Amino acid sequence: MKLKPNSAAFPPALISHWEKSDGINFAIALARITGWMLQVDWLTGSQETTENEMIPVRVYVETNQDVVFDFTGKKGIMAFNQYVIRRVAASRVRPDKTYISTRCYQEENLLEMPLRVKANEAEIERATKAIFANPSFLALIPKRQNPEIPAYLASKFSHGNCIPFAQALSELTGLQAMGISVSRYHPDCGNKLGFCHVVILHPDGSVEDSWGKQSLQQVLDRFYILEYTMNRDIYLLHQTRQKFESAQYYEDAYILAKSLLKEKADN
Incomplete structure (x- = not known):
């Protein structure tokens, strides 16, 4: 054929x-x-x-x-x-x-x-x-949900700086930040089990991070997560740990996230 x-x-x-x-x-x-x-x-x-x-x-x-x-x-x-x-x-x-x-x-x-x-x-x-x-x-190419945040920064806030970004977004929206801890990844993913990411939880069940508002399943798929626990205590625990271990790094990321989100809101 x-x-x-x-x-x-x-x-x-x-x-x-x-x-x-x-x-x-x-x-x-x-x-x-x-x-x-x-x-x-x-x-x-x-x-x-x-x-x-x-x-x-x-x-x-x-x-x-x-x-x-x-x-x-x-x-x-x-x-x-x-x-x-x-x-x-x-x-x-x-x-x-x-x-x-x-x-x-x-x-x-x-x-x-x-x-x-x-x-x-x-x-x-x-x-x-x-x-x-x-x-x-x-x-074929999907449109970005929040192009106001440059992709290279959205990537950084998604890997390593998700906690300070979530704090800034939580303060702006009044919504709670939730931490995700993974108990099983897809076999193709070699990440360590445990803490993975932080998102903001919306009343309609959707979540938001540096890539914008999306379904929780989209976030799980992005990180190859199959089984997990999600709650506020996970976020607070790892926020405290990151602030203690990398205080200046955390503060710099938080200030940058706050500035980007304020600029986005003003526009």
Whole structure:
């Protein structure tokens, strides 16, 4: 049986062109259009090292549900790693750099990174036109719920800074913050059991975090959670612990969250 052509696919010549530049111009164009996360995968020997000691692999755009949108199409993060990242990394791997580190960037910071190919505004504009000329591809991409908060900050507030963000949002809305402790993850997730995330609970049962208001199931799916406990005591316990262990770090994140939420409310 003859397969139907993919209406969301880009022309092969353009794909080849973007492949040679590690996707940087396409990714920047798509991030500007959609507001989603601008990510880079690096080859490294340690997750703690700086980018100057890493080898860049690919620049791409990812949603908060682990779905990648790349010039090769839409892929779940695991499929993207298997069929795209591993292929590219295999040609660049060195004995001292065998691990993949994924990092999220603000566009301005990305331009300062030691990437193999530098971004080019003319090429970004060319990619922008190609993306808008492909409405089938754009239609696949979900819209962000709260684009007022830059994606790189929403990502930081979702991983590591969810507690100070929840405090700021709770104070603004008058709603309670709830901590989530996990007793079972999906087998594909290697996270440690226990405390995972904090959300604000709305009267209608929906929840809210740095990515906006959504169903609780969306949050559970995002973190690959299968079994959990959610209550205010979990939030308070870990808030106290984080304030004690990283007082200045917590205060800085809280002040930033409060400023972003106030600016959003004022608009």
